[in-house]
Amino acid sequence: MPQPYIGSLGDLGYAKESVFGTAVAATAYVPFKDESLERDPGVAELKLARNVRESASFLIAGEQKVQGKVTFPFFALMGMPLICGAIGVDQYQTGTNSGASTTLSANSVAQTTTITVASSSGLVAGTTIVQIDSAANKIAECRKITNIAGTGPYTLTLDSALVYAHASGATVQPVIAPFLHAIVEANTLPSFTLEKNLGGLTSLQYTGMVGSKLTVKGATKNEVEVAIDFMGQNEQPIAPTVPAYTTDTPITLAGVSVSLFGAADANVESFELDLDNDVKSHYTFSGNRFPTFVVPAGRKLTLKVSEALTSLTYYNQLAAATAKGAPPVGAETISLTDGASNQSVISLPQMSITKLSQPDKVGDVIMVDLTLEAWLGTQANTLALTNQSSQYLPY
DSSP: OOOOOOOGOOOEEEEOOTHHHHHHHOEEOEEEEEEEEEEEEEEEEEOOSSEEEEEEEEEEEEOOOOEEEEEEEOOSTTTHHHHHHHEEEEEEEEEESSSSSBBSSOOOOTTTSSESSSOOOOTTTTOEEEEEEEEGGGGGGEEEEEEEEOOSSSSEEEOOOOOOOTTTTOEEEEEEEEEEEEEEOSSSSSOOOEEEEEEEEEEEEEEEHHHHEEEEETTSSSSOOEEEEEEEEEEEEEOOOOOOSSSSOOGGGGGGEETTTTTTTTTEEEEEEEEEEEEEEEEEEESSOSEEEEOOOOOEEEEEEEEEEETTTTTTSSTTTTOOSSSOEEEEEEEEOOSOOOOEEEEEEEEEEEEEEEEOOOTTTEEEEEEEEOOTTSSOOOSSEEEEOOOOSSS
């Protein structure tokens, strides 16, 4: 008798797509708690009056949907590209200085794999990672040198194409881990190919997957957890790839700190951050039953926090009965560290309390339950994530 397949023998791989809906093989994997990725076949009843009692005169092949949720612990590296993709883009990366710097001898263009520098002192092909440009310019990026040519100026070949153009004179600095990634919101979101291994039976490959909703939540008794709802384009079975994992670990109790209204708050017992990208699927007469476009149409951020009542600090942040215009606002941060050199800091520059409750039950500690909502106003963004890890390339 054949034995059933079990979920513990499965795995989840992913890779960012260069072209929406065009499958790419998994390049990274994240250990997950559960997933519900599935394809809705899009079969619908056509109900017609035709002198019989059948509710379905025809079954018609309509719009197919590919969607589902993946839940996994918050890691500094594993799964971070998926988190980044649900927020926006890894805008720039910086490293820890490890030697004397040089400068660009000529302008470089975006998508190039070579740069020209004034000096090659201390640079070693195949080993040295350099940071091109600065965080202040918000276009810093790190690449490994694969070849050094010339007698001055020197041509450096890089292991991956640059994202940005850089001006002559920009600093080129040897760097080592940890590397800091500045992840910011974007009006368009990348798509991913996800691979779900069915316990060793086979893999299902999901293409054109866009992060519809992102939830990051933590409680004192559990690890910090990430849940991402995906909406996508298509699904197909493939031969399983071989998973590989990094050594970073989940973030737990002592690795979490929270700041509310600009002040550290050590009384927080749980939090839940929800980002809704309002992703919509659009179908066209393309000859296919899957969506032609999967588009993020909006963005809404809410933060729920619970803690024991110790003062009226947050009650006093509610809009007064006589308030005119905007309610009181604050800047919130959630800092997550794994105890090593890995750290992620979620920054929410402008939020206001939209709900506050302080339920009082005999024999229990009175809790303060807050719901805050982010709003743009004059801010440039409503959320930013800085992530520190061993990866130097952008997510």
